[in-house]
Amino acid sequence: MSFKSNNAKILDRSNSKGETTLTMYPTINETKLLIKELVSIPSPSGNTKEVIQFVKNLLDDLGVTTKTNRKGGLIATVPGKDNAHHRMLTAHVDTLGAMVKEIKPNGRLKLDLIGGFRYNATEGEYCTIETAQGTTYTGTILMHQTSVHVYKDAGSAERNQENMEVRIDAKVENDQDVRALGMEVGDFVSFDPRVELTDNGFIKSRHLDDKASVAMLIQLLRRIKEENITLPYTTHFLISNNEEIGYGGNSNISPETVEYLAVDMGAMGDGQRTDEYTVSICAKDGSGPYHYGLRKQLVHLCETNNIPYKVDIYPYYASDASAAIHAGHDVIHGLIGPGIDASHAYERTHEESLLQTEKLLFNYVQSALVE
Structure with missing residues (x-):
């Protein structure tokens, strides 16, 4: 449009x-x-x-x-x-946004924030990672301890750089798999705006x-x-x-x-x-x-x-x-x-x-x- x-x-x-x-x-x-x-x-x-x-x-x-x-x-x-x-x-x-701070051994991404906001504001949000070559991949920002069936502290763990990570929508199992996609430290991460115009005049969006x-x-x-x-x-x-x-x-x-x-x-x-x-x-x-x-x-x-x-x-x-x-x-x-x-x-x-x-x-x- x-x-x-x-x-x-x-x-x-x-x-x-x-x-x-x-x-x-x-x-x-x-x-x-x-x-x-x-x-x-x-x-x-x-x-x-x-x-x-x-x-x-x-x-x-x-x-x-x-x-x-x-x-x-x-x-x-x-x-x-x-x-x-x-x-x-x-x-x-x-x-606001983020950069890739670290590619973790489990194939997830650690983030470094761009702008003044808190990690809890992005929990569960869809995101896009753009490589230096211009290729993009989608992902989701999650707590490492998300599953309540596995982690006792899923609700109480602090939402911070150490605990939050990006789950990439690609078949990756380790850091080598991620780097093979072209991802590296310093790649930009943008958040899905989820924009919506309501019938009664509101506009909701990041x-x-x-x-x-x-x-x-x-x-x-x-x-x-x-x-x-x-x-x-x-x-x-x-x-x-x-x-x-x-x-x-x-x-x-x-x-x-x-x-x-x-x-x-x-x-x-x-x-x-x-x-x-x-x-x-x-x-x-x-x-x-x-x-x-x-x-x-x-x-x-x-x-x-x-x-x-x-x-x-x-x-x-x-x-x-x-x-x-x-x-x-x-x-x-x-x-x-x-x-x-x-x-x-x-x-x-x-x-x-x-x-x-x-x-x-x-x-x-x-x-x-x-x-």
Whole structure:
């Protein structure tokens, strides 16, 4: 299935009271289908060439100028009325994953994790191993002590690197058999996204962090191009590819850039305000507070455009925007995104959260810079 534009335009409609309303463009179903395609392309940090090319092809079709940086990220630029002051928006296309740490004597694989998650979040998950030659094999991530008929501690044993392993879907009995298939230490392992779009608006999948945001930036660029919208400032869109390991968006920021907005997931859980039906605006995360003026500007845009939102703090979190600040860039930084449940595991959000995030993005890129 390939994502295609239907060249739909935003439509004026009247409700029963005679008030004019706007139908969101592109439709949220288009966004969800694009997310489905994106999460289905394996792209653990360090191995993102295929998905970057997929995004580039879409933007090329729109006539959006792009370039690839040396780290492999993609930068799209839309000229604006003011070329002396720039904006940058980012979303990251790299995901959690793993590498082969060791080929065990029993023919199973020991993993080394890519990104910040826990082994229990992948127990029982299907995966794909890609060899350096490009051959792929499927497998399942399991506890070594999985069988309750054999192991007394099947339930209590710690889910860690020593106890968890990949069962390869191939006839292998030892490490020599595995190496004969072309597998070796350092091969990338990606997790099956198990993406599902429900009839009542939910989307469940691994890697909604942050491919949901990548899809929304693509849709925003589509709308800008197809409706011939002139932005007030030259605006760069960075599709970063190393965010999960901390440095995806910390370079290639033009000296004219004043504002830097990361579009990433809103973290949900105990004590959090973020939900799956509004746009989340981050006030602070593990890196510290985001720019107060930009945060208030984002809230103002929500309130004046009837966009449901939640302001929140994400305690164990960092973003491309915070990476840029830590790298020393003199920019105003902010962070917004859809609410994502069960982050860094089997994630879920709702089309309402995607819709409100898209609305805020559309209004933000046409607003004035923070003074």
